[in-house]
Amino acid sequence: MSLSEQEIIRREKLAHLQSIGIDPYPAPSYPVSHYSEDAKKQYTDNNNEAFDVVVAGRIMSINDKGKVFFIKIQDAKGIIQCYIKRDEICPEEDNKVLFDEVVKKSDLGDIIGVKGYMFTTKTGEISIHSKEVSLLSKSLKPLPVVKRDEEGNVFDEVTDPEFRYRQRYADLVINPHVRETFAKRTKLMNSIRTYLNDMGALEVDTPVLQSIPGGAAARPFVTHHNALDIPLYLRIANELYLKRLVVGGFDFVYEFSRNFRNEGMDRTHNPEFTVLEFYVAYKDYIWMMETTEQLLEKVAMATNNKTLLTVGDNEIEFKAPYKRISIYDAIKEHTGIDVSEMDEAGLRAVCKQLNIHVEASSGKGKLIDGIFGEKCEKHYIQPTFIIDYPVEMSPLTKKHRSKAGLVERFELMINGKEIANAYTELNDPIDQRARFEEQAKLMERGDDEAMFIDYDFLRALEYGMPPTSGIGFGIDRLTMLMTNETSIQDVLFFPQMRPENRD
RNA sequence: GAUUUCGUAGCUCAGCUGGUAGAGCACAUCACUUUUAAUGAUGGGGUCUUGGGUUCGAAUCCCAACGGAAUCACCA
Numbered sequence: 001m002s003l004s005e006q007e008i009i010r011r012e013k014l015a016h017l018q019s020i021g022i023d024p025y026p027a028p029s030y031p032v033s034h035y036s037e038d039a040k041k042q043y044t045d046n047n048n049e050a051f052d053v054v055v056a057g058r059i060m061s062i063n064d065k066g067k068v069f070f071i072k073i074q075d076a077k078g079i080i081q082c083y084i085k086r087d088e089i090c091p092e093e094d095n096k097v098l099f100d101e102v103v104k105k106s107d108l109g110d111i112i113g114v115k116g117y118m119f120t121t122k123t124g125e126i127s128i129h130s131k132e133v134s135l136l137s138k139s140l141k142p143l144p145v146v147k148r149d150e151e152g153n154v155f156d157e158v159t160d161p162e163f164r165y166r167q168r169y170a171d172l173v174i175n176p177h178v179r180e181t182f183a184k185r186t187k188l189m190n191s192i193r194t195y196l197n198d199m200g201a202l203e204v205d206t207p208v209l210q211s212i213p214g215g216a217a218a219r220p221f222v223t224h225h226n227a228l229d230i231p232l233y234l235r236i237a238n239e240l241y242l243k244r245l246v247v248g249g250f251d252f253v254y255e256f257s258r259n260f261r262n263e264g265m266d267r268t269h270n271p272e273f274t275v276l277e278f279y280v281a282y283k284d285y286i287w288m289m290e291t292t293e294q295l296l297e298k299v300a301m302a303t304n305n306k307t308l309l310t311v312g313d314n315e316i317e318f319k320a321p322y323k324r325i326s327i328y329d330a331i332k333e334h335t336g337i338d339v340s341e342m343d344e345a346g347l348r349a350v351c352k353q354l355n356i357h358v359e360a361s362s363g364k365g366k367l368i369d370g371i372f373g374e375k376c377e378k379h380y381i382q383p384t385f386i387i388d389y390p391v392e393m394s395p396l397t398k399k400h401r402s403k404a405g406l407v408e409r410f411e412l413m414i415n416g417k418e419i420a421n422a423y424t425e426l427n428d429p430i431d432q433r434a435r436f437e438e439q440a441k442l443m444e445r446g447d448d449e450a451m452f453i454d455y456d457f458l459r460a461l462e463y464g465m466p467p468t469s470g471i472g473f474g475i476d477r478l479t480m481l482m483t484n485e486t487s488i489q490d491v492l493f494f495p496q497m498r499p500e501n502r503d
Numbered sequence: 504g505a506u507u508u509c510g511u512a513g514c515u516c517a518g519c520u521g522g523u524a525g526a527g528c529a530c531a532u533c534a535c536u537u538u539u540a541a542u543g544a545u546g547g548g549g550u551c552u553u554g555g556g557u558u559c560g561a562a563u564c565c566c567a568a569c570g571g572a573a574u575c576a577c578c579a
Contacts, residue, residue, distance in 0.1 A: 150539070
């Protein structure tokens, strides 16, 4: 490992501190009394009346004036300036160690604690008049701290995505908007929890390691359990487990499920991603559409305090209700072709005509999905429910109450992307078995994303599952909408990256 | 996986048609006891991602590898 000049200097400082008896990594608790922003607020709320504070944080800027330092430290809530005067923190002339060794030699990135009182500087910045300074953790690696002027303009912002994603810890320290994005993500999830809990839902945990990777059509990650000597799969969905719980008598269950799919990565796909699924007994997909609208309106309010949001170049209105259109009508609208009566050969011809790439193994469902994905999806910027899918592409969905060949399913499209997928759940065990067998045939044809037959799930259905509606929300994509981020990597703390080569 | 494109100091970036590296911030030393992207002076820091090749000479041209990004394929 070769060190840069700055890193060598910091290590020398570290050794020097230790040699004069200052522990650069002290163990005892530090008696923090305020967060930066709270201290400032309390100060202004009390007509700028001084009071004692103890604050700790990371040094983000140092202004060395010789016998006086202005040091800005950043804590969990913000940044506050500390005014440090040599004669005040070291009143005795023969004891200037604290100032000369700790303050003067501090570096950007060091974590320090400051005791003092609130006051306003000559230039009007609310600051801490320091009486005591302690080094709490020495930073050995130069942090690429960016400078900001009074208007908040950033100079030489660190934008290199590789740096930001690989060293998210540094990204979070230096880019405040990144912290805001992730705080919003948590707010979003909390608002959903609150909404569902208030409706009486039960949050549950189901297996991540599954012996049959069911509930969706995707390539799974495979692993091996040594003691049982069997293959296990990381879940691609939790759907079938939540339905088992509905069979068991839990009428309304939900889970934020980390799912894993062994497929390509791009701006909207990461190998592991989060889906909120919930299942409600005695409801259908009509009810679920209404619930979804209400939920998203609440999420928009919770994260942005409004429902009309700017997402990229678009203004998107999250206020309920949302438009509904059947998938066949959507295809007709955007291609002029009515595919509703077509068989597989006819659909294949349409795909060829529209220049859509399809696999030889694809069945009717995948072909229709392909046409929709290629020609329609991108047009749905405002929240739109695409409803009433053909039965072939929805093996877990109940047949439509009145339209032959269709199922009661909707996908919610927003900003040209699928955000949610919901069904009136198939609870007829005989039909479910037949659908699984259809999938098995597709698998034999070479469709490596066709579903496995889950006999235990069939057994559960045979005991009887109440009529139920269920939905899955792409939480990462929803977060992207709510935070106006264009890459999934910007809403995941640690997006998947190729490992670094280390010598 | 395919194509395109990028990879120069801790960070942001210059570096023309090949002549052995520059700036700002950061860093070091000094000055300054209320500064605001503080200021002034001086100084240090780079096997130009890696490995080959062409050339008298390569950060620059060519090939390959590694890493990032975008587009496509697969998918959510």
